[in-house]
Amino acid sequence: MLTHIAERILQALAVMLVMSALVFVGVYAIGNPIDVLIGPDVSQDIRLETIARYGLDKPLWEQYFTFLNRVLHGDFGRSFVFGMPVLQLILSRLPATLELTLAAVLSAALIGIPAGIYAGYRPESALSKTIMALSILGFSVPTFWIGLVLIMTFAVELSWLPAGGRGETASLFGVEWSFLTLNGLSHLLLPALNLAFFKLALMTRLARAGTREIMLTDTVKFARAAGISESVILRRHVLRLISIPLVTVFGLEFASTLAFAVVTETIFSWPGIGKLIIDSIQSLDRPVMVAYLMLVAFVFIMINFLVDLTYFALDPRLRKGRA
Amino acid sequence: MTDAPLLEITDLTTQFFTRAGVVKAVDGVSFSLRRGEVMGLVGESGSGKSVTGFSIIGLIDPPGRVASGSVKLDGRELVGLPPDELRTLRGRIVSMVFQDPLMTLNPVLTIGEQIRLALEAHEKVSGAQARQRAIAGLAQVRIPRPEATVDYYPHQLSGGMRQRVAIAIALLHHPKLIICDEPTTALDVSIQAEILVEMKELVAELGTALIWISHDLATVASIAQHVAVMRLGKIVEAGPTLDVLTRPQHAYTRALLDSLPSRAKPGEFLLRGGGVPDAVPPARKPASAAAAPVPGAPYFIADRVSKRFESRPSALRALGQRFGLLQPPPVVMAVDEVSLTVPRGEALGLVGESGSGKSTLGRMAAGIYAPSSGTVRFEGWPVMSEGQGSKKLTTRIQTIFQDPFASLDPRMRIGDGIAEGPLAHGLIGKAGARGYVRDWLAAVGLDPAFADRYPHQFSGGQRQRVAIARALAMQPDLVVCDEPVASLDVSIQAQIINLLMRLRAELGLTLIFISHDLSVVRHLCDRVAVMYRGRIVEEGPAGEVYDNPQHDYTKRLLAAVPVLPEAAA
CATH class of the missing domain: 3.40.50.300 (P-loop containing nucleotide triphosphate hydrolases)
Structure with a gap:
């Protein structure tokens, strides 16, 4: 178990190193940030001086090692556009995306898994067929279109909910959160719903497929033969047995949503990191892009690691050692 | 009242409604069972013996259902009982054990948790009580060290131990009837022999009636006083075990007995396979002269062959093992220096x-498989090439x-x-x-x-x-x-x-x-x-x-x- 964790940490470090090189080289090849930093009318001297100040005159490999050295000291550089440390900039935007993503993924799991278990338990019922038909919609209708429809319906026509922004926030652990105020929650609802649709469909279908399979096994038959009630069978036997694929998908979806909530954040003008990265790409804010992509790689690795640990908790067969 | 049979089945018919039409899996079966009696239900696959068991306990899944007939258990009619009432009888009055304990026990719950769920199905118990009852239940089915086993997961137990756990769960509420569906088929003969003896003792001890469903006439003969032979959903012959097996009346029972190699002289054709002789196999291609047998070599020889199975350690583990920080995993010697010759x-x-x-x-x-060491030779020539990727x-x-x-x-x-x-x-x-x-x-x-x-x-x-x-x-x-x-x-x-x-x-x-x-x-x-x-x-x-x-x-x-x-x- 401990060696397993040590192995995974070594792997993670290697992946991060490769990722840093890829990201740095990839981003280096895009555009020329000097054109963004200074106006076209400044003198050649100032231009050269700026290039030297940012180290852009050095060869690529030297720039990379300077970058790597700084990163190891927790310094991702300063944003060209905002003029503040990149890490601080990203961390200031991260809570907005984090709460949006968590709200979306958790509601998808809390609604999707029970719905899927029901649909798998009673595959012939009308409700199950409706659930499955809706899940196809969730898969196939594009996210941005659902977002627009949600705004048109609930914000424009019915005026029940706001169309964008984070609304009022309250402070917890020194960070501003929307979900702590009623107004903030009302702002959170639509974008979270929008992001949740696809995941909801995915969770439902996974839970249904797993349940259908498990219900046919001898494990369930034996539990029934012992007189155990159907609800206990579903809660204690089936849920435990289908949880491994669900946890895998939950982790992957959580990570990818955290990293790529761009479309929804743009539609609902949600001030998260998705919007930040789009803005940075447009303004060729190189340090922000590099740091963001590194952060995404880190988040994926961490979440996969946590998912791995969850496997050990969920499936005793993976734990080493025989009695 | 005590003279009335515990279980009385009359004209039981269970049908499966499939696209191809209605299949009568059980077709008018009648038998009865007294308290504490052991009955064997024998037949080949598709004979309806398992479906009969599931019909009694009320666990026929759609598209099947009990179409007609009556199952009276302890004076109570089970056919037509609402599902909730049937559930309260299952595990308490009648319980069931299945063939493969690896499939029936939940792999992600400990033995203790699974026993607790079965206990809570019919009574209110505290965590500590449930544990005590679980340990007692495991001890009853002769599981060594039940205090430790209760915290094990199924994969940590051998096949025989797992089946004992399943039997312990079936016996928890001291039911009046246990139905065992091929309970020893997945086990080795020596384990099967142990379970047969224990099961016989247990039902005698508890006064539980037992229906033992099996394809194997010999195991049934060693446990059951009465036996019923099923074929195509019908009981073709029933009676005291000794009578049925030594003086079979029905042609099918005789044919079943004649199919058993243990009842024929070694090397004789078994009676079941008679009939028209099959065609002669096609001619062979003449052997090429290139691979003439090595003179003097045995026809086939496995010479001190061994096979080790070891998992390749990851790089970090290998490093840890090299510096003595980690124990190398135990090597499994599947075959250990075995020599064998077979003449032509x-x-x-x-x-x-x-x-x-x-x-x-x-x-x-x-x-x-390539042997880990030793050689296999056929007419003096190695069967496999040497070295990596042989x-x-x-x-x-x-x-x-x-x-x-x-x-x-x-x-x-x-x-x-x-x-x-x-x-x-x-x-x-x-x-x-x-x-x-x-x-x-x-x-x-x-x-x-x-x-x-x-x-x-x-x-x-x-x-x-x-x-x-x-x-x-x-x-x-x-x-x-x-x-x-x-x-x-x-x-x-x-x-x-x-x-x-x-x-x-x-x-x-x-x-x-x-x-x-x-x-x-x-x-x-x-x-x-x-x-x-x-x-x-x-x-x-x-x-x-x-x-x-x-x-x-x-x-x-x-x-x-x-x-x-x-x-x-």
Whole structure:
């Protein structure tokens, strides 16, 4: 178990190193940030001086090692556009995306898994067929279109909910959160719903497929033969047995949503990191892009690691050692 | 009132509504059972014996349902009872144990948790009480160290222990009736013998009535006072066990008994397989002179072969092991320095329980696994090439596997499957392939027109015939048979045994026959080698080993085999 964790940490470090090189080289090849930093009318001297100040005159490999050295000291550089440390900039935007993503993924799991278990338990019922038909919609209708429809319906026509922004926030652990105020929650609802649709469909279908399979096994038959009630069978036997694929998908979806909530954040003008990265790409804010992509790689690795640990908790067969 | 039977089944009919029409899985079955009585329900697959069990306990899943008849348990009618009321009876008044404990226990819950769920189904218990009851329940079914076992997960227990756990769960509420559906079929004979004895004691101790469902007449004979033989949903014969087995009245019961190799003289054709003789196998391609036997070499020899199974450690682990920080994982010696010779034309039986290494040895003999050390030679030539990625060098050794479902490609017409190997090795030409396949199908007793069908269109016995045709179409001289009849019904098993005996005689084959079934080996083989923990503990002519076993393990193994009562002369 401990060696397993040590192995995974070594792997993670290697992946991060490769990722840093890829990201740095990839981003280096895009555009020329000097054109963004200074106006076209400044003198050649100032231009050269700026290039030297940012180290852009050095060869690529030297720039990379300077970058790597700084990163190891927790310094991702300063944003060209905002003029503040990149890490601080990203961390200031991260809570907005984090709460949006968590709200979306958790509601998808809390609604999707029970719905899927029901649909798998009673595959012939009308409700199950409706659930499955809706899940196809969730898969196939594009996210941005659902977002627009949600705004048109609930914000424009019915005026029940706001169309964008984070609304009022309250402070917890020194960070501003929307979900702590009623107004903030009302702002959170639509974008979270929008992001949740696809995941909801995915969770439902996974839970249904797993349940259908498990219900046919001898494990369930034996539990029934012992007189155990159907609800206990579903809660204690089936849920435990289908949880491994669900946890895998939950982790992957959580990570990818955290990293790529761009479309929804743009539609609902949600001030998260998705919007930040789009803005940075447009303004060729190189340090922000590099740091963001590194952060995404880190988040994926961490979440996969946590998912791995969850496997050990969920499936005793993976734990080493025989009695 | 106490004289009334515990269970009274009258004219029970259970139907399955399928697209192809209504299937009567149980068709008018009637029998009764007194308190504490043990009854055996015997039949081949599809006879409706399991469905009868599920009908009693009210667990027939759609599209099936109990269509008519009555099941009276303890004076109470169960047919037509609402599901909730039936549930309160299950586990409390009547419970059930299934075939494979690996499938019935939940792999992700501890034994204790599973017992607690079964307890809570019918009574309110605290956590501590549940644990006490679980430990007591495990002790009752003779599980050693129940205080520790209660915290184990199913995969940490052996097959026999898992089945004991399942039995403990079934006995928790002291039900009046237990239905056991093939409870020992997935277990080794010695474990089966233990469970049979324990089960007999337990039901006597608790006064529980028992229905023992099995395909195996001998196990039923050793536990049940009464037996009912089922065929196609009907009970064809019922009565006291001794009467039914020694003086069978119905033709089907007689046929079942005659299918058993243990009741025939070794080497005789089993009665079940009579009828029209099959076609003679097609002619072989004459052997090339290039691979003439090495003079003086034994026909087939496995010379001090071993097989180790070890997982390759990851880089970090390997580093840790090198510096002594980590223990290397224990190496599994599946086969440990075994030597074996087989003369031309002999049939050698390889017997042993699961994990004894008999299949691994068979696979090394057949050139499927490369030995970790030692060599396998055929007519003096090595069967496999040396070194890394070693390959099998000869086509003259072929294998027939246990599971005909797994060993045939589901997407390939069986004719193409049979022709594939012989074509690739130039034994036949493209032009002659079709005729060759047809001849082989006829030789194994199948309609030659079946060549265009897919494996799923065949029954289990037919598939095993296809697998035999495919192996023999490679024109081998030595055939390794790895449990070729283990998954078949007794009557089909008899047909396949007859087929193997006939083809062996006609083609002059040499056989290595691997089986856990001692009676099948005795029937088919001239010599027998007994394997235990990767070694051969005893070897000799079949008759001698069976009648006068020398090694302790052989003696125990033979003693564990349930024996049928002899037919009255």
